[in-house]
Amino acid sequence: MTVISAQKLSLTFKTNDGPVHALKDVNLDVGKGEFVSFIGPSGCGKTTFLRVIADLEQPTGGTITVNGMTPHEARMNRAYGYVFQAASLLPWRTIEKNIELPLEIMGFAKSEREKRVKNTLELVDLAGFGKKYPWQLSGGMQQRASIARALAFDADLLLMDEPFGALDEIVRDHLNEQLLKLWKRTNKTICFVTHSIPVAVYLSTKIVVMSPRPGRVTDIIESTLPDERPLDIRETPEFLKIAHRVREGLRAGHSYDD
Amino acid sequence: MKKKCKTIPVLTMIALIVAIWYIGAIWLNAPAEYDRALRSNTSLSFSELVSNTMAQERPVLPAPHQVAVEIWDTTVNKKITSKRSLVYHAWITLSATLLGFIIGTVLGILLAVGITHNRAMDRSVMPWIIASQTIPILAIAPMIIVVLSAVGLTGLLPKALISTYLSFFPVVVGMVKGLRSPDNQQLDLMRTYSASSSDTFWKLRWPSSMPYLFTSLKVAVAISLVGAIVGELPTGAVAGLGARLLAGSYYGQTIQIWSALFAAAFLAAILVMIVGIAHAQVLKRMGQKPEEYA
Numbered sequence: 001m002t003v004i005s006a007q008k009l010s011l012t013f014k015t016n017d018g019p020v021h022a023l024k025d026v027n028l029d030v031g032k033g034e035f036v037s038f039i040g041p042s043g044c045g046k047t048t049f050l051r052v053i054a055d056l057e058q059p060t061g062g063t064i065t066v067n068g069m070t071p072h073e074a075r076m077n078r079a080y081g082y083v084f085q086a087a088s089l090l091p092w093r094t095i096e097k098n099i100e101l102p103l104e105i106m107g108f109a110k111s112e113r114e115k116r117v118k119n120t121l122e123l124v125d126l127a128g129f130g131k132k133y134p135w136q137l138s139g140g141m142q143q144r145a146s147i148a149r150a151l152a153f154d155a156d157l158l159l160m161d162e163p164f165g166a167l168d169e170i171v172r173d174h175l176n177e178q179l180l181k182l183w184k185r186t187n188k189t190i191c192f193v194t195h196s197i198p199v200a201v202y203l204s205t206k207i208v209v210m211s212p213r214p215g216r217v218t219d220i221i222e223s224t225l226p227d228e229r230p231l232d233i234r235e236t237p238e239f240l241k242i243a244h245r246v247r248e249g250l251r252a253g254h255s256y257d258d
Numbered sequence: 259m260k261k262k263c264k265t266i267p268v269l270t271m272i273a274l275i276v277a278i279w280y281i282g283a284i285w286l287n288a289p290a291e292y293d294r295a296l297r298s299n300t301s302l303s304f305s306e307l308v309s310n311t312m313a314q315e316r317p318v319l320p321a322p323h324q325v326a327v328e329i330w331d332t333t334v335n336k337k338i339t340s341k342r343s344l345v346y347h348a349w350i351t352l353s354a355t356l357l358g359f360i361i362g363t364v365l366g367i368l369l370a371v372g373i374t375h376n377r378a379m380d381r382s383v384m385p386w387i388i389a390s391q392t393i394p395i396l397a398i399a400p401m402i403i404v405v406l407s408a409v410g411l412t413g414l415l416p417k418a419l420i421s422t423y424l425s426f427f428p429v430v431v432g433m434v435k436g437l438r439s440p441d442n443q444q445l446d447l448m449r450t451y452s453a454s455s456s457d458t459f460w461k462l463r464w465p466s467s468m469p470y471l472f473t474s475l476k477v478a479v480a481i482s483l484v485g486a487i488v489g490e491l492p493t494g495a496v497a498g499l500g501a502r503l504l505a506g507s508y509y510g511q512t513i514q515i516w517s518a519l520f521a522a523a524f525l526a527a528i529l530v531m532i533v534g535i536a537h538a539q540v541l542k543r544m545g546q547k548p549e550e551y552a
Contacts, residue, residue, distance in 0.1 A: 054450055055449075056446055056449060056450070075449070075450065075452050076452050078451065078452060080450070081450075082446075082447070082450040084443050084446070084447065085443075086443060088441075088443045088444055088447060090444070090461075090462070090465070091544075091545070091546070092465050092468075092544035092545055092546070093545070094545065101451075101461065102451045104457075104461070105448075105451045105453045105454075105457050105461070106451065133545040135547050
């Protein structure tokens with residue numbers, strides 16, 4: 001079953017220096033339960049593509065459907081949870097209350113809200129931190145709380161825009177491992193933007209390699225790695241082979257003539 | 259933040275100011291004493307000069323202790339219902355200040371909400387609000403009093419409205435900034451939940467604006483007091499701190515003027531302090547880091 005389907009999708013921003021082709025003729029299908037990484041240098045349109053899925057940007061050409069609907073309808077149906085680069089928790093709300101925010105807006109009953117907050121806090125390993133304010137938590141914990149917030153209303157699709165980009169490598173490795181476990185447990189479809197090759201290869205069932213000017217897809221790689229992925233899978237030949245192909249794709253798409 | 263002992267620096271500053279004030283009082287009041295000595299043909303020793311300059315009935319600059327005695331006399335030694343009590347006059351001014359401050363705050367918040375939610379209001383209202391503040395309050399205050407008394411409104415409300423005229427401005431400016439303070443990512447977050455604009459307002463914009471609101475309120479409450487005092491001047495100086503100032507200047511009662519000035523300053527300090535405490539309380543309840551209360 002296809003969750004996201006894009007055909008000849010284009011998005012051109014009008015700027016004072018002329019048009020910027022953020023996306024050009026992007027074709028992509030994402031199936032249910034897939035973990036798809038978008039990788040490429042900055043300006044390749046990976047974040048823009050995620051924002052189009054989320055109906056935060058409007059495409060200027062081509063078609064895209066999310067769960068068979070337009071992105072706008074999907075957003076109105078609360079079809080996805082979005083995790084931003086920064087945790088952006090509201091500082092005046094406790095962690096619990098932050099996770100409760102979408103539930104309040106979507107009109108869940110009080111008892112249901114409490115149950116879901118408790119479950120998602122456990123899911124991201126933050127049980128016992130619910131009463132803390134965001135500033136009392138480390139950066140990694142804050143980002144986990146923001147993932148919990150995106151999971152709380154149980155949308156089948158999770159859109160993540162470089163969620164661990166601002167964290168140090170040790171924390172990042174740990175969170176990637178946890179994210180993989182979480183994905184397996186919840187069976188969600190995840191679209192994950194990154195510019196780290198090892199992260200993309202480690203996490204994904206499908207890797208979308210993109211390049212800039214104009215933003216386009218240069219390669220789509222189906223991962224051959226097994227479902228069970230301990231951290232040291234990153235040293236296996238299989239892993240390195242995929243990483244190599246990603247690197248080739250990035251190099252091929254990169255034009256140095258400007 | 260380390261809590262340091264502030265008493266000694268503060269006392270040193272006060273002592274310095276009082277000393278300068280005494281020197282100023284002697285210097286400014288001396289010519290009158292020389293004149294008097296010349297007229298009565300008596301000679302004046304330096305110590306006589308100093309003690310005389312501090313005991314004049316209508317000095318150019320009263321000495322600190324004269325003002326202190328006057329304040330003591332008109333607060334502690336008078337019944338607060340007496341027209342000669344400074345507390346009575348201060349209360350009259352305070353009631354207009356508070357009423358004007360409350361109306362100004364509500365008006366300021368409503369205007370800010372309108373400006374941030376309505377493009378037409380954003381473009382049309384703000385220039386008028388700014389223009390309103392370029393008119394000197396001394397020029398417009400008598401008009402407000404006269405116009406309102408013509409339609410039968412006298413007493414507290416006209417004075418309060420002058421306070422409102424001054425105090426709504428910082429609230430509008432601060433709240434427009436505050437309601438617009440959520441960053442794009444926070445606004446995008448609300449969009450991903452397809453939140454209604456009332457949800458976005460109450461759950462994001464309103465709480466984000468609290469620090470801005472209280473900063474504005476501190477300014478607003480102080481100028482509310484100024485407004486109330488100015489509002490008392492054209493009414494013929496019946497009651498209130500403004501009336502005391504005006505009556506004092508009619509009759510050259512400099513000591514009375516200075517004590518009314520001190521009463522006004524004291525009142526303003528208390529009002530700003532109360533707003534400051536409310537600010538700290540609200541931020542504390544909003545879970546801010548302790549060092550961020552201010």
